[in-house]
Amino acid sequence: MSVPEKKLWAAWSRFLNGLVGALLIGFLVPILVVVAVSFQSKSYLSFPPTEFSLRWYQQFIGNDDYRSAILNSMLIGASAAALATIAGISTALAVVRAKVPGSTIVSALSVAPAILPQIVLAIGLFPISVWLGLQGTLWAVILAHAVIGLPFPFITVCGALASYSNRIEIASMTLGANSFQTFRLITFPMIRPAVIAGFIFAFAASLDELVLALFLSSPSTRTLPLLLWEQLNFQVTPEIAAAATVILAVTSLLILAATLLPRLGKDN
Amino acid sequence: MLQMQGRSATTGQNRAAGGAAVSIRNLCKRYNNFEAVVPTSVEIDSGDFFAIIGPSGSGKSTLLGMIAGYIDPTAGQIMVGGRDIIPEPIYRRNIGMVFQNYALFPHLSVAQNVAYPLKIRGIAKDEIAKRVRESLAMVRLEAFASRMPSELSGGQQQRIALARASIYRPSILLMDEPLGALDKNLRDEMQEEIKRFQQELGATVIYVTHDQQEAAFLADRIAIMRDGAMTQIGSPRSLYEQPSSRFVAEFLGEASIFPVKSVSQKQAGQPCQIVLEDGTRAAIRTDGNPGSGRFACIRPERVTVGPKARGLDNVYTGIVRESLYTPGSIRYRVELDGTGCALKVRVLPQGNTEVFETGSSVDVGWSADDMTILGE
Numbered sequence: 001m002s003v004p005e006k007k008l009w010a011a012w013s014r015f016l017n018g019l020v021g022a023l024l025i026g027f028l029v030p031i032l033v034v035v036a037v038s039f040q041s042k043s044y045l046s047f048p049p050t051e052f053s054l055r056w057y058q059q060f061i062g063n064d065d066y067r068s069a070i071l072n073s074m075l076i077g078a079s080a081a082a083l084a085t086i087a088g089i090s091t092a093l094a095v096v097r098a099k100v101p102g103s104t105i106v107s108a109l110s111v112a113p114a115i116l117p118q119i120v121l122a123i124g125l126f127p128i129s130v131w132l133g134l135q136g137t138l139w140a141v142i143l144a145h146a147v148i149g150l151p152f153p154f155i156t157v158c159g160a161l162a163s164y165s166n167r168i169e170i171a172s173m174t175l176g177a178n179s180f181q182t183f184r185l186i187t188f189p190m191i192r193p194a195v196i197a198g199f200i201f202a203f204a205a206s207l208d209e210l211v212l213a214l215f216l217s218s219p220s221t222r223t224l225p226l227l228l229w230e231q232l233n234f235q236v237t238p239e240i241a242a243a244a245t246v247i248l249a250v251t252s253l254l255i256l257a258a259t260l261l262p263r264l265g266k267d268n
Numbered sequence: 269m270l271q272m273q274g275r276s277a278t279t280g281q282n283r284a285a286g287g288a289a290v291s292i293r294n295l296c297k298r299y300n301n302f303e304a305v306v307p308t309s310v311e312i313d314s315g316d317f318f319a320i321i322g323p324s325g326s327g328k329s330t331l332l333g334m335i336a337g338y339i340d341p342t343a344g345q346i347m348v349g350g351r352d353i354i355p356e357p358i359y360r361r362n363i364g365m366v367f368q369n370y371a372l373f374p375h376l377s378v379a380q381n382v383a384y385p386l387k388i389r390g391i392a393k394d395e396i397a398k399r400v401r402e403s404l405a406m407v408r409l410e411a412f413a414s415r416m417p418s419e420l421s422g423g424q425q426q427r428i429a430l431a432r433a434s435i436y437r438p439s440i441l442l443m444d445e446p447l448g449a450l451d452k453n454l455r456d457e458m459q460e461e462i463k464r465f466q467q468e469l470g471a472t473v474i475y476v477t478h479d480q481q482e483a484a485f486l487a488d489r490i491a492i493m494r495d496g497a498m499t500q501i502g503s504p505r506s507l508y509e510q511p512s513s514r515f516v517a518e519f520l521g522e523a524s525i526f527p528v529k530s531v532s533q534k535q536a537g538q539p540c541q542i543v544l545e546d547g548t549r550a551a552i553r554t555d556g557n558p559g560s561g562r563f564a565c566i567r568p569e570r571v572t573v574g575p576k577a578r579g580l581d582n583v584y585t586g587i588v589r590e591s592l593y594t595p596g597s598i599r600y601r602v603e604l605d606g607t608g609c610a611l612k613v614r615v616l617p618q619g620n621t622e623v624f625e626t627g628s629s630v631d632v633g634w635s636a637d638d639m640t641i642l643g644e
Binding site: 069164165167170173175176178181185186190 | 337
């Protein structure tokens with residue numbers, strides 16, 4: 001490689017490093033601002049914070065609206081993630097192992113909810129949920145969130161299934177295990193890390209989803225992001241920052257778990 | 269469990285009667301317009317080591333997959349113990365299978381892998397423990413019971429796969445290129461291991477490989493597959509000494525093969541006279557009617573080189589074009605005078621064997637008994 005060419009590459013690599021750094025800062029700074037704002041005593045969003053206080057957290061915990069919204073979010077998140085995971089495993093098995101006819105279309109459809117605009121899904125789901133009589137119930141949001149959660153377990157389980165040969169499952173069957181036993185004793189233990197990761201990502205996706213919740217829930221099934229949205233329209237207090245920080249903390253913990261749990265599973 | 273006992277009782281009867289363990293009748297597999305296996309019938313005796321060899325794509329693995337149950341046949345029957353097993357799902361066939369890449373369960377220990385088929389059959393814990401110990405002792409890996417498969421070498425993994433596939437005393441043991449992923453030395457060692465294992469177990473084995481030496485070492489009978497059909501079935505010796513076709517002669521061992529122009533009428537007790545395409549004459553003794561044969565075949569080790577060749581039924585002169593010393597044998601390529609035919613020769617050297625250098629003129633010859641005549 002000639003010397004000017006080398007310099008060009010060095011400059012290019014400096015540019016890329018700088019770009020990545022700038023994007024990460026652009027992502028982290030607003031988050032840190034929200035966290036910082038939540039720990040102060042003034043009754044408006046003031047930055048930088050001057051004194052440390054847990055005042056807004058106390059108010060947040062004492063607020064019944066927030067308490068029921070958190071409960072709804074957890075219930076919806078767990079149910080939606082469970083449904084998405086069961087559907088994701090089944091679809092991944094059909095696509096990777098059974099290679100059903102049209103499996104390319106099936107996998108495209110399973111990944112689509114992560115790519116397509118959620119507003120379109122929301123507009124389409126609203127009349128369906130009214131028609132089915134689910135509008136305003138927890139089920140409406142659970143089913144909608146199961147749809148947007150599906151890509152995560154589908155992608156992780158597809159990856160896990162593709163990482164080993166189906167000979168392992170054929171071997172299990174020649175040894176006398178039927179399909180169900182083979183799944184329970186061989187396939188599932190082998191894809192378990194991927195299943196756990198997929199579940200957690202689907203849960204996290206439900207936890208901070210706003211658009212579908214906006215269309216499909218009622219005051220009694222309000223989720224935490226939806227409540228935040230309503231509060232923002234009403235009055236902006238650091239209580240919102242405290243609630244946002246709680247969502248952030250829970251989601252971060254989930255993502256940490258998604259990366260750590262599968263590794264623990266592998267060691268056993 | 270009841271079912272398994274019933275099945276092994278049937279196997280016992282078969283063995284006592286020396287009957288067929290597996291009887292394949294008109295079994296075939298067609299994919300769209302491609303016939304992977306043409307209608308094939310073959311009987312495999314109880315306790316037999318039956319090898320299927322052939323180039324890749326010849327249908328041997330498809331045949332094995334149909335017996336195991338993970339490939340659905342287009343038509344035909346597979347009779348095991350007097351019953352057609354094709355309608356039975358793979359997990360009820362009670363057939364053991366060993367795969368090329370071992371297919372051990374990576375998340376289970378060696379002992380758990382071997383115990384798996386017994387656990388599935390609901391056998392009591394202490395009985396399982398006892399049989400796992402016995403089975404691991406048979407493959408000489410008792411000390412490895414608590415290891416994970418990934419901690420074992422390829423050869424050890426394959427021995428575990430062997431123990432796992434036989435611990436439930438299946439009526440038939442299928443092996444699909446079980447040594448294909450191992451290196452040469454380990455392969456030789458494992459061949460002996462498999463042979464010993466099969467004899468101790470008295471199992472009926474159907475063994476697929478593309479390695480003809482491996483098949484000849486292990487098998488009682490070999491089927492050679494080509495384009496989805498078994499072209500010839502027989503003992504390693506009969507396939508080598510009486511190949512029915514040029515394909516078989518070339519696939520199993522080495523051979524010099526010459527196109528035949530005409531064959532004289534067969535006369536009792538007398539060798540036939542044949543004329544090759546290039547005009548060379550040769551004498552050949554054969555049991556069958558050589559009239560339809562299109563090729564004459566001579567194995568390299570049946571050719572005598574040097575002065576001793578004079579006086580044999582077929583004697584020619586030629587020039588050594590290639591002289592190669594390999595451990596245990598000397599190989600020559602001799603160009604026959606006049607016609608330029610290339611003849612492969614292999615000599616097992618003794619203390620006083622003369623080695624001919626490239627370029628030297630030699631006499632070559634062979635007996636009329638050693639030449640065979642073949643179809644396409």
